[in-house]
Amino acid sequence: MQLTILGGGGFRVPLVYGALLGDRAEGRVTDVVLHDLDAGRLDAVARVLAEQAAGVPGAPAVTATTDLDEALRGADFVFSAIRVGGLEGRAADERVALAEGVLGQETVGAGGIAYGLRTVPVAVDIARRVARLAPDAWVINFTNPAGLVTEAMSRHLGNRVIGICDSPVGLGRRVARVLGGDPDEAFIDYVGLNHLGWLRGLRIAGRDELPRLLADPELLGSFEEGRLFGVDWLRSLGAIPNEYLHYYYFNREAVAAYQAAEQTRGAFLRDQQARFYEALGHPGAPALKTWDATRAEREATYMAENREAAGAGERAEEDLGSGGYEKVALALMRAIARDERATLILNVRNGATLAALDADAVIEVPCSVDANGAHPMAVGPLPGHATGLVCSVKAVEREVLAAADSGSRATAVKAFALHPLVDSVAVARRLVEGYREAHPGLAYLRG
Incomplete structure (x- = not known):
């Protein structure tokens, strides 16, 4: 069975490969194809995987390519774990938002909208290629903002795209x-x-x-x-x-903590990962040891600004392991490929699950999974305060999708302005201009 990982030069790919190494059952993944636009990052990650596989009998074979169509052909499962604009783009998302006094986190508020606006067109292109080159493949979306991107891809892949998150x-x-x-x-x-x-x-x-x-x-x-x-x-x-x-x-406190921090999370990860990939540019560097040390630092600093704002202290030791999304992904693949029924929390189309949203809205709920995919389980209604927030944010996601489809700058402004964490239409307009200036990939927003 072939697994193709888009964003195969990404830092968290060894987590996925480590989970695959522990799977000895019949029907397991035997071939992993890594795709990335950056050949240097692909080489670095491939070295880490080779050290992981050393001494493991029957370890999945790994190949790497910068050709997307080549990577997709023959795939049974496709993991989409891309980051459009890289970590430099994430740092810019945070910087532009904080300059306006609003949150720039990569999946929440202004930063999430900016990330979505430049990611959705790329994700849609990937979905169309999968439909053409690997129509029987299942796409498991890791790419943030995960719900929004999954919904964009579902318009071309239907229920064959499923979003996952470890939170x-x-x-x-x-x-x-x-x-x-x-x-x-x-x-x-x-x-x-x-x-x-x-x-x-x-x-x-x-x-x-x-x-x-x-x-x-x-x-x-x-x-x-x-x-x-x-x-x-x-x-x-x-x-x-x-x-x-x-x-x-605690939005006000979170924004203040981000503004007071020496570095935003995106800037920290940008610099940290730059050091990691630079280190692995040296042929003699211990790839797996270097990756492990970098990952430990990454996990320890997760949501540090929020914990500081809340006085929550350091993360508990049991929370410093890998996030677990690789285990969710493996369980999802097993359930589909082997018809091993499982219950997992996933991002899927709503159907009739939440009455406040339409059938095509992607939501995050417990699902029963089998060979036919993921099926949202019946749940009780949300209380009014939660329903209001869910509907408000879903409306913003829909405006992001509309802006990405039409290229309308006015629709992009509407998406920012309607978000609960953006408090002014004037701020929304400045955000759009700030992000268009920071990201060449948003030049498509016109009118």
Whole structure:
């Protein structure tokens, strides 16, 4: 079975390959094709994978190419993990937004919109090529903003594109651990959009244990989300929000923390990864050891500004491992390729799951997965405050898709202006101009 990874020179590719090395079952991935526009990054990552595979019998064969069509031919699964504009683009997204006093995070607010506007046209081109060159392939989308990009690709691939994210999984595992349950056995009642969802229940042996957690202030404050959001706010909500909702619930504090930081997250990662790829430009450099050290630093600093704003302290040691998205991806592939039924939280078309949204809207919910793909499970309705936020952000995503399709600058302004974290139409106009100046790839926005 062939797996093609788009963005194959990306830093997190070894996480995926490491998961594949542990899969010994029949029908496993035997061939991995890495595609990237940067041959130097491809070579660096291929070296890391070669060291990972050393001494592992039957390790998947790895090839690399800068030719997209060549990479797609023969694929059974395609992982889309591209970053249009690179980390320099992410740093620019943050810089332009913060200059206007609004959030520039890569998936939330102004930064997420800018990232979406330059990513959607590329993702749509990839979807069209997959439909033509590998029509039977399943596309698993890692590319952020994951829900928005998955929805854009679904217009050409239907239900054969599925978005994944490790945030809901990490949240569910933390809650299960603090409740004394087995994270692999618990059912997570989670509903929303990508990076905009709420854990509303966690069933262990058929019983919802979330009320017990909410009733115990000491227990509730003992894990990352409890420290990040505060016990009182979680009890008011009656749910545990995805960590990215900190940008909404504590927006002023988050923006201030980003503005006060020596470096934004994007700039930090840009410089960190530049050092990593530069180091691997030397033939004698220990590839896997260098990658491991860089990854450890990356995980330890994740959402550091938010934790500082909340006084949440350092990340717990058990949260410093890999994010887990590679495990979700492997479980998803297994379920489809081998018809091994699984329940996973995924980004899929809504259908009739959330009455407030139309059938084609991509949402993030528990899904049952089998050989026919991912099927959203029935969930209870969201409370009014959550429904309002979900509908508002989905409306923004639709304007981003419309702007990317039409090239309309006015529609792009509308997308920024309608976002809950952008507080002025005048600011929205300046953001569009700032981003067009920073990103040549947004020159298509005219009129």
